[in-house]
Amino acid sequence: MVEQDFILEVDAIHTFIGQFHILEGVTVQVRCNSITVLLGRNGAGKTTTLKSILGLTPPRIGRVLFDGRELQGKRAYDIAAMGIGFVPEHRAIFRNLSVAENLRIAERKKGDLERKAEFIFGLFPDLKRLYKLPGNHLSGGQQQMLAVARALVADNKLLLIDEPSEGLAPILIEQMMEAIRELSATTTVLLVEQNFLMASRLAQYYYIIDDGKSVHQGEMADLIHDEALVHQYLGASVRVEVGASSGRGGGK
Amino acid sequence: MKIKAFWRENNTLLSVALILLALSIFGLFSMGLEPFVRTTLSGFTLSALYFMVAAGLTLVFGLMDVLNFSQGSMLMIGAYAGWQFYTNPTFLFGLAPLVFALMAGLTMMAVLHPLVSKWRIPEQWQSRLRALLLVLAVVIGVLAVAGVDFRGLASTAMVATMVAGNPLAEATLQEPLASFWIRPLLLFLSGALIALAQARPGDSTVVVYKDQSRRSGMIVAGLLALVIVATLVRESGPLAVLTTNGNLRFVLALIVGTLVGAGLGAVIETTLISPLYVRPLYQVIITMGLAFVISELIQLLWDPLPYAMSRPPAFSQPGKAENIWAFFQGGNTTVDILGVTFPSYRLFIIALGVLMFVGLTLVLKYTRLGMIIRAGVQDREMVEALGINVKRVFTLVFALGTGLAALGGIGAAPFVPVEPVMGDRYLMQGFITVVIGGMGSTTGAAVGALLLGLARAFGDYLALKFSLSPAISEASTVIIMAIVLLARPAGLLGRRE
Numbered sequence: 001m002v003e004q005d006f007i008l009e010v011d012a013i014h015t016f017i018g019q020f021h022i023l024e025g026v027t028v029q030v031r032c033n034s035i036t037v038l039l040g041r042n043g044a045g046k047t048t049t050l051k052s053i054l055g056l057t058p059p060r061i062g063r064v065l066f067d068g069r070e071l072q073g074k075r076a077y078d079i080a081a082m083g084i085g086f087v088p089e090h091r092a093i094f095r096n097l098s099v100a101e102n103l104r105i106a107e108r109k110k111g112d113l114e115r116k117a118e119f120i121f122g123l124f125p126d127l128k129r130l131y132k133l134p135g136n137h138l139s140g141g142q143q144q145m146l147a148v149a150r151a152l153v154a155d156n157k158l159l160l161i162d163e164p165s166e167g168l169a170p171i172l173i174e175q176m177m178e179a180i181r182e183l184s185a186t187t188t189v190l191l192v193e194q195n196f197l198m199a200s201r202l203a204q205y206y207y208i209i210d211d212g213k214s215v216h217q218g219e220m221a222d223l224i225h226d227e228a229l230v231h232q233y234l235g236a237s238v239r240v241e242v243g244a245s246s247g248r249g250g251g252k
Numbered sequence: 253m254k255i256k257a258f259w260r261e262n263n264t265l266l267s268v269a270l271i272l273l274a275l276s277i278f279g280l281f282s283m284g285l286e287p288f289v290r291t292t293l294s295g296f297t298l299s300a301l302y303f304m305v306a307a308g309l310t311l312v313f314g315l316m317d318v319l320n321f322s323q324g325s326m327l328m329i330g331a332y333a334g335w336q337f338y339t340n341p342t343f344l345f346g347l348a349p350l351v352f353a354l355m356a357g358l359t360m361m362a363v364l365h366p367l368v369s370k371w372r373i374p375e376q377w378q379s380r381l382r383a384l385l386l387v388l389a390v391v392i393g394v395l396a397v398a399g400v401d402f403r404g405l406a407s408t409a410m411v412a413t414m415v416a417g418n419p420l421a422e423a424t425l426q427e428p429l430a431s432f433w434i435r436p437l438l439l440f441l442s443g444a445l446i447a448l449a450q451a452r453p454g455d456s457t458v459v460v461y462k463d464q465s466r467r468s469g470m471i472v473a474g475l476l477a478l479v480i481v482a483t484l485v486r487e488s489g490p491l492a493v494l495t496t497n498g499n500l501r502f503v504l505a506l507i508v509g510t511l512v513g514a515g516l517g518a519v520i521e522t523t524l525i526s527p528l529y530v531r532p533l534y535q536v537i538i539t540m541g542l543a544f545v546i547s548e549l550i551q552l553l554w555d556p557l558p559y560a561m562s563r564p565p566a567f568s569q570p571g572k573a574e575n576i577w578a579f580f581q582g583g584n585t586t587v588d589i590l591g592v593t594f595p596s597y598r599l600f601i602i603a604l605g606v607l608m609f610v611g612l613t614l615v616l617k618y619t620r621l622g623m624i625i626r627a628g629v630q631d632r633e634m635v636e637a638l639g640i641n642v643k644r645v646f647t648l649v650f651a652l653g654t655g656l657a658a659l660g661g662i663g664a665a666p667f668v669p670v671e672p673v674m675g676d677r678y679l680m681q682g683f684i685t686v687v688i689g690g691m692g693s694t695t696g697a698a699v700g701a702l703l704l705g706l707a708r709a710f711g712d713y714l715a716l717k718f719s720l721s722p723a724i725s726e727a728s729t730v731i732i733m734a735i736v737l738l739a740r741p742a743g744l745l746g747r748r749e
């Protein structure tokens with residue numbers, strides 16, 4: 001018996017949306033109990049990679065293995081039910097549902113929410129206070145927290161989190177990072193993050209996607225010092241932040 | 253502060269309520285109590301009917317962006333099915349085994365899928381094979397029903413209404429089992445051949461869903477069991493139904509009509525609508541075509557005549573009840589409300605409409621299905637990403653919508669003529685209702701129905717009083733729609749985006 005290293009293996013997938021060839025060979029491997037981050041410019045195909053894994057935009061070529069099982073030909077709801085939680089970009093909570101319902105709807109077994117409530121409210125104490133409010137009354141940061149919390153209700157082995165820091169105030173980014181680090185103690189996380197500072201402090205492994213292709217991968221610790229690479233694929237803007245990050249605080 | 257917030261949240265509803273209140277005070281004093289109450293009650297009756305059509309339309313549009321032009325036909329089918337069940341069950345009992353057999357055959361699609369996708373067939377032969385299979389299926393299907401006296405089975409009710417005392421006297425006999433048994437078998441085969449063609453033998457690019465085939469296998473088994481049961485009770489069933497108590501029979505008719513509508517809805521969604529979610533325009537055209545086909549089929553079976561279904565005994569005892577409580581004991585045809593003699597059955601329709609609205613609202617608000625529907629209206633993809641089979645929810649909601657319309661149809665049958673044009677009539681009103689209320693909103697549909705029904709009733713009253721053309725009341729609904737759309741382009745409670 002070989003110890004299973006990777007919970008998720010994405011092997012050279014090609015994804016089409018309509019007639020557009022969006023992903024042209026993306027390979028990602030996610031180690032159990034790690035945080036892996038997908039990096040890349042706007043429009044590189046990070047979100048599409050997450051959606052391809054989930055089967056929302058099924059890849060036409062290549063294969064995806066989750067937990068040792070082939071995902072080809074499975075539908076999105078079956079894939080999710082195998083134990084993948086999804087936190088979409090742009091804080092896509094259900095605005096016309098209350099906070100409670102947003103969490104309740106994510107249950108896969110009866111009582112999921114009751115079992116996880118303590119854990120979830122431990123991470124995001126605000127949500128407890130807002131429990132009865134409709135989703136559209138929440139502030140942007142609260143919505144983002146709810147989106148993450150929703151993915152925690154069911155027993156998920158893997159969380160796909162798409163840009164959790166998008167549009168958050170610095171103090172909230174800090175809080176969100178803390179929460180992700182804490183929840184990564186029990187699950188594996190595949191993160192998409194534009195905020196390089198946050199990505200570099202959280203993740204142990206990185207993959208860079210450019211123009212629909214995987215172009216680089218490795219350990220986060222090495223990437224931080226490789227300014228040329230960062231500059232080439234992630235643009236000049238992040239260089240300043242790299243300089244600001246004086247060492248790796250992530251990992252476990 | 254509280255009041256201000258409340259007003260902001262509900263200003264549309266409150267404004268409508270205020271306008272209605274002002275109008276009714278004005279109406280009450282200018283018309284006098286008796287005509288006012290009578291007209292209002294008539295309006296409520298119409299509102300209830302409009303709501304029953306509109307509820308399904310708005311639910312289905314809100315969740316899956318499908319405009320179902322056959323929704324009116326579902327009301328009509330409910331009316332015909334319920335009416336037939338109530339006065340002439342031979343038709344439904346004779347048809348049931350055939351329908352179930354065909355459905356079982358069609359459901360074989362997902363079962364056959366994994367088997368045939370691996371067949372080695374040259375590309376150019378695949379499409380020819382499919383065409384051949386379809387032709388074969390049609391031939392077998394025609395053979396299967398050749399010689400069935402559908403019109404004979406259907407027509408008993410016409411006779412039955414004439415010999416009202418004893419509908420059994422004229423009941424058409426079912427074909428004997430000895431020659432009938434082959435028909436469901438052939439229809440199953442015909443359905444299975446269509447399914448085989450749909451499964452695209454040899455086409456390895458089609459994605460095969462394994463657990464889907466397992467589920468379909470179970471459905472096929474269930475349907476086949478139904479075929480057997482339906483075949484066995486075919487001859488004895490109608491008698492048993494007709495000899496039951498009239499009220500019970502009416503309740504059964506309500507259930508049967510609803511189930512027929514819901515079942516048909518489920519079949520329509522899975523076969524015609526769901527392959528076309530990427531081509532919404534085709535969905536519209538297909539449901540329109542369906543409405544046309546249904547109305548033609550009905551004319552073929554029952555002639556384009558209007559039929560009157562008799563009211564169940566609970567609403568047909570002669571005399572007038574002094575008040576509602578007296579009616580509950582006496583089951584009179586009419587009842588006295590605030591000095592107005594009003595047909596009691598219409599009160600039943602109003603109650604049915606209100607019940608439907610309350611039930612639907614409760615389901616949407618408090619059940620898991622309701623939660624999923626509300627979430628799906630906003631973001632289907634995310635609902636799916638939570639591990640919920642949205643496609644199945646679609647089928648369920650579509651069936652719920654058509655079932656509600658069918659329930660409305662059988663409910664309406666005892667007091668409106670049952671005729672082939674009722675589908676189009678109610679479809680039109682249903683659409684106007686939904687547009688007024690706002691696409692996707694159930695409460696909106698209820699408010700829209702209320703406005704439309706009252707406008708129709710008061711329009712008719714005015715037309716009669718001032719001897720104007722009755723077209724004025726029909727025009728009033730469109731005028732209301734225009735006014736509402738000018739003030740609120742998305743409808744009263746529509747999503748403002």
Ligand SMILES: Nc1ncnc2c1ncn2[C@@H]1O[C@H](COP(=O)(O)OP(=O)(O)OP(=O)(O)O)[C@@H](O)[C@H]1O
Pocket residue numbers: 017018020022040041042043044045046047048049089194
């Ligand atoms: N529905 C669609 N139709 C056509 N093209 C699409 C569609 N969705 C995404 N794309 C294209 O696919 C590419 C990748 O998009 P994707 O959303 O995966 O990028 P991303 O890396 O997540 O970008 P961002 O950082 O801006 O979120 C983009 O060029 C985008 O324009």
Ligand SMILES: [Mg+2]
Pocket residue numbers: 046047048089162
């Ligand atoms: Mg993105």
